[in-house]
Each structure stands twice: as structure tokens, then as C-alpha cells.
Amino acid sequence: MALMRKPVVAGNWKMFKCGDEAATLAAAVDSGGSPLAAEVDIVICPPFPALVRVADVLRAGSVALGAQNMHWENEGAYTGEVAPPMLVDAGCRYVILGHSERRTLFHETDENVNRKTHAAIAAGLVPIVCIGETLDEREAGKTHNVIAAQVEGSLKGIGAELSRIIVAYEPVWAIGTGLTATPEQAQDVHAFIRRRLGQIGDRPSAESTRILYGGSVKPANAGELFRQPDIDGGLIGGAALDADAFLAIAKAATV
Numbered sequence: 001m002a003l004m005r006k007p008v009v010a011g012n013w014k015m016f017k018c019g020d021e022a023a024t025l026a027a028a029v030d031s032g033g034s035p036l037a038a039e040v041d042i043v044i045c046p047p048f049p050a051l052v053r054v055a056d057v058l059r060a061g062s063v064a065l066g067a068q069n070m071h072w073e074n075e076g077a078y079t080g081e082v083a084p085p086m087l088v089d090a091g092c093r094y095v096i097l098g099h100s101e102r103r104t105l106f107h108e109t110d111e112n113v114n115r116k117t118h119a120a121i122a123a124g125l126v127p128i129v130c131i132g133e134t135l136d137e138r139e140a141g142k143t144h145n146v147i148a149a150q151v152e153g154s155l156k157g158i159g160a161e162l163s164r165i166i167v168a169y170e171p172v173w174a175i176g177t178g179l180t181a182t183p184e185q186a187q188d189v190h191a192f193i194r195r196r197l198g199q200i201g202d203r204p205s206a207e208s209t210r211i212l213y214g215g216s217v218k219p220a221n222a223g224e225l226f227r228q229p230d231i232d233g234g235l236i237g238g239a240a241l242d243a244d245a246f247l248a249i250a251k252a253a254t255v
């Protein structure tokens with residue numbers, strides 16, 4: 001990881017943790033994460049109903065709050081959706097967008113993700129924009145093509161604002177499967193993403209954009225992933241539900 005980019009470790013809690021459990025987990029991350037905050041940006045992303053409860057626990061401000069999705073409009077007749085200003089009001093500073101589960105299970109497209117990315121920036125939120133190839137795409141040798149199309153589609157018109165976003169590379173075949181990309185496989189795609197960012201924006205902005213790896217990151221493999229030059233931290237699913245494991249991963253980003 002390059003020295004000029006502060007690492008980020010973000011926990012994606014997915015559809016886990018009700019109020020009390022969420023508050024307990026957040027408090028443990030907050031107390032263990034505060035001493036690391038100068039060296040790594042730590043973010044936790046609970047489900048919507050737990051956001052306000054968790055925001056109360058994170059009052060010290062060294063661990064930040066994020067959401068897992070949002071709509072692109074600021075308000076309107078969109079039953080079941082949550083708007084960017086609502087997330088800001090709940091205390092969020094980050095929002096995960098275009099996670100592969102949203103793309104696969106809820107039919108989100110690059111166009112939707114692009115609208116959301118613009119809306120997040122306009123609301124003052126830092127979008128964590130997720131991209132990644134499926135196993136079939138990797139085995140067919142299409143990884144770079146798929147990633148290029150996702151970068152271009154999801155980040156259309158964002159060239160001047162690359163410093164305000166985070167990209168998460170999450171190979172779909174590695175999410176929740178226990179299979180992790182090797183550090184070399186991940187580095188290859190991260191370097192490719194950075195080159196593409198340099199084409200939609202300018203080179204210095206692309207160099208300053210933080211690109212996270214996600215997909216079965218654990219304390220045992222975090223260090224070697226984070227030592228790769230273009231890997232600037234991680235988006236953590238399963239291991240983010242355990243405070244000790246999540247904090248060990250955050251710690252791995254500081255060395």
C-alpha cells in the first residue's frame with residue numbers, strides 16, 4: 001500500500017445484528033479501533049435499523065459509520081428505499097454502493113450504481129463503489145474486460161472527484177466462500193483498476209484513490225493482501241461480525 005494513501009478497513013455487516021447486538025459489537029470495535037485511528041480509517045456498516053443506535057455508540061468519532069445501500073433521489077415515492085440525506089441524518093459518512101449481492105440478487109446495474117455514486121458525493125457521503133468479476137468471467141479470461149466496463153459504467157462522470165470515492169474490488173467468487181484471491185491476483189486487478197481510473201480522471205487523482213480488496217479477508221490473510229502496492233485496505237464481510245477478528249484486520253492495515 002502506498003504511503004500517501006491512508007488505508008481503510010470497512011466492515012459490511014450485511015443483514016446481521018439487531019439493536020442490542022449491533023450496539024455491543026460497535027462498542028467493542030470503537031474501543032479497540034480508537035488507538036488505530038491515526039493510521040487506518042475504520043468504518044462499520046450495519047443494517048439500516050441499527051444505524052442510529054450504532055451512531056450513538058460511536059460518539060468519539062474515531063470509528064466512522066456507513067450504510068450498505070441507498071437510493072439516488074433525495075426524497076420521493078420510493079417505497080422501501082432510503083435517501084442520501086437520511087443516511088447523513090443518521091450519522092453516516094460512508095455508503096457501500098453496487099455490492100455484488102445488490103447487483104446479483106436485486107438487479108442493480110452500473111447505471112444505477114453510477115446515479116447513486118453521484119448522489120452520495122452530492123450528499124457529502126464517501127461512496128465505497130464495489131466491482132468484481134464472477135468465476136465464469138475469470139475462467140473465460142474476461143476479468144479485465146468486466147472490470148473495465150464496471151469502472152467506466154459505475155464511475156461515469158466521476159473523473160474530477162476520484163479523491164472523494166473509494167473503490168472496492170471484490171471478486172464475486174471470493175465473497176463469503178472462504179476462497180481468497182491470491183495477493184498477486186488481487187494486486188494485478190487493483191493495478192488495472194488504478195490505470196483505468198487514470199483514464200477517467202487524471203493520474204494524480206487515480207494515485208490518490210483508495211482501492212480496497214474484499215472477499216474472505218481474515219486476520220490470517222489480511223497482512224499479505226494489504227502489503228500489495230495497490231491494495232489500500234479491505235471491505236470485510238463475515239470477519240466484521242467478530243470484533244477481535246475485525247480489529248486484527250484493521251491492525252494489519254497499519255503495518
Ligand code: PGA
Pocket residue numbers: 012170174175176177178214215216217235236237238239
Ligand atoms: P466476506 O464478504 O468477507 O464475507 O467474503 C465481503 C463482502 O461481501 O463485502
